Amino acid sequence: MRASPSRPSRACDRGRPVRALSACDVLAIWEVTAGAGPTQRALAILARACPERSPESLAALPLGRRDGLLLELYRSTFGPALDLFERCPACGQGLALGVDADDLLAGGSEIAGDSEKGGVRELAVDGLELRFRLPTSADVDAAARAPDPAAARAVLVERLVVEARRGGAAVDPRELGEAELTRFAESLAAADPRAEVVFDLRCEACQHRWQAFCDVAECFWHQLATAARHLLREVHVLAGSYGWCEADILALAAPRRRAYLEMLAGE
Numbered sequence: 001m002r003a004s005p006s007r008p009s010r011a012c013d014r015g016r017p018v019r020a021l022s023a024c025d026v027l028a029i030w031e032v033t034a035g036a037g038p039t040q041r042a043l044a045i046l047a048r049a050c051p052e053r054s055p056e057s058l059a060a061l062p063l064g065r066r067d068g069l070l071l072e073l074y075r076s077t078f079g080p081a082l083d084l085f086e087r088c089p090a091c092g093q094g095l096a097l098g099v100d101a102d103d104l105l106a107g108g109s110e111i112a113g114d115s116e117k118g119g120v121r122e123l124a125v126d127g128l129e130l131r132f133r134l135p136t137s138a139d140v141d142a143a144a145r146a147p148d149p150a151a152a153r154a155v156l157v158e159r160l161v162v163e164a165r166r167g168g169a170a171v172d173p174r175e176l177g178e179a180e181l182t183r184f185a186e187s188l189a190a191a192d193p194r195a196e197v198v199f200d201l202r203c204e205a206c207q208h209r210w211q212a213f214c215d216v217a218e219c220f221w222h223q224l225a226t227a228a229r230h231l232l233r234e235v236h237v238l239a240g241s242y243g244w245c246e247a248d249i250l251a252l253a254a255p256r257r258r259a260y261l262e263m264l265a266g267e
Contacts, residue, residue: 018049018069020076021224023231023250025049030228033221039141042070042217045224049073062134064194067216068105074220075101078227082219086201090208095201099214104197120162123187128171128180131163134192157181160188237261 021029025048033041046058046069058066074082082104084097123130139159146152154174161173161184176184189196197214231250234257238249241264249257 018072018076021045021049021073023254024247026077026224026227027231027250030225034225037141037144038215038217038221039137039144041221042066043137045070045073045217045220059138060136062136062192062195063140064134064192066137067197068194070216070220071101071105074216074223075105078223082214082223084212084214084219086212088203088206088208089210091203091206093203093205095203097199097201097212099199104194104214104216121187121191123184125180125183127166128176129163129165130161130184130187132160132184132187133162134188135160135195153181157184234261237264 033044080101082099086095143152143155146155157173164171164173198211202209235246235249
């Protein structure tokens with residue numbers, strides 16, 4: 001587990017800093033989310049870091065705001081480097097991609113308006129008027145339970161469109177055409193740019209080009225799972241050598257735990 005940088009994070013709740021996860025936090029989150037889905041993992045991480053926030057308020061955050069908080073917390077806990085791995089869809093060659101959390105935070109602008117409450121936006125195109133809100137973790141979770149991608153898209157549209165009118169008459173969101181749905185998706189992306197971070201990649205082996213989605217929540221959880229396994233190994237070695245209990249070992253600062261492990265390795 002990398003040492004936390006001294007740079008303070010921005011607010012988890014306005015006026016409150018995002019505190020770095022402790023060793024106990026890392027193990028607790030890993031233990032309860034090992035079999036959970038991506039949305040549940042993301043919310044469990046934030047719930048542990050922001051105990052003053054209710055689970056409902058965290059689930060209601062627009063995805064860009066949620067992932068921005070996850071990036072802040074990741075940086076505070078593990079440092080700014082995110083290590084991503086992709087496989088070329090053409091030849092299967094692996095590609096390691098180093099991403100800086102600071103770049104992601106700087107690249108995605110803050111959501112305009114009342115983002116914490118998912119304020120309603122408006123879109124007018126070719127006689128169609130839409131009032132919609134930004135997607136949240138709860139929306140993504142509902143869409144994930146759909147049987148196929150088309151059904152998942154329909155779930156999101158139905159949940160996000162507050163009102164649809166064409167020529168002054170009410171329209172069922174499920175009756176929107178493909179061109180209208182495309183414009184709707186573009187409006188969502190423009191309103192919440194951090195909700196979907198996409199990288200343009202090129203395979204050095206076959207020169208194939210493709211786009212890859214950076215799932216901030218999954219990157220965080222994989223790093224947290226790696227850190228948890230390292231912590232368990234440290235506890236195993238130190239408890240077996242000194243007879244200390246897990247709680248006392250985890251209460252030690254990371255540099256002190258490493259110093260004890262180095263002394264044991266040098267014996």
